[in-house]
Amino acid sequence: MMTENDKVIIRQFQPQDQQRCIELFTNGLCSYKTPPLDRIQPIFVEMKLNSDMGNIQQYYIDKHQHNFWVAELNGIVVGCVGACPDVNSIGSLELVRMSVDESVRRKGVATLLIRQVENFATENGFTKVSLTTLVMMVAACSFYERSGYTRKETFKVSLKGIDVQVQTFVKELTAAARRVSA
DSSP: OOOOOOOEEEEEHHHHEHHHHHHHHOOOOOTTTTTTTTHHHHHHHHHHHTGGGHHHIIISSSTTEEEEEEEEEEEEEEEEEEEOOOOOOOEEEEEEEEOOOOOGGGTHHHHHHHHHHHHHHHHHOHHHHHHHTTTTTHHHHHHHHHHOEEEEEEEEEEEEEEEEEEEEEEEOHHHHHHHHOO
């Protein structure tokens, strides 16, 4: 449990964080029990373990304009987030794989992680941050809106014949937004 004296440290991913980040990612996704999400979770987790989450160092740390951070509390990794250029939008950095341990949710950890992504975007010349999440992840959608992200496109995705609604969000990093996130 987090107390008001505890300090969360946001730092760059290190190879020894790999397994914990996989646990956070998997547990975060699997905490949603709503159909059809419960059926696509194993499919999505397997897809991501076979790509970026299977080798965070190679996919995020070793690539230009990519990065991955962890939130550490009392020496334990309690959150993670990645960022990479958005291939669908010039000038946009995409926030990906945000996950926070259930024991510290609603304690500001996700806000610290999102600020890290926004600061990285600004430092690397991006003018906006985008992200995609599932519509049924209502708490996540609400969090992104409270963090200044605007809902954009909603569309349907099919994973192995299971249809889900996906929501995109964007935050313009104006001078004012950069001051707020600094």
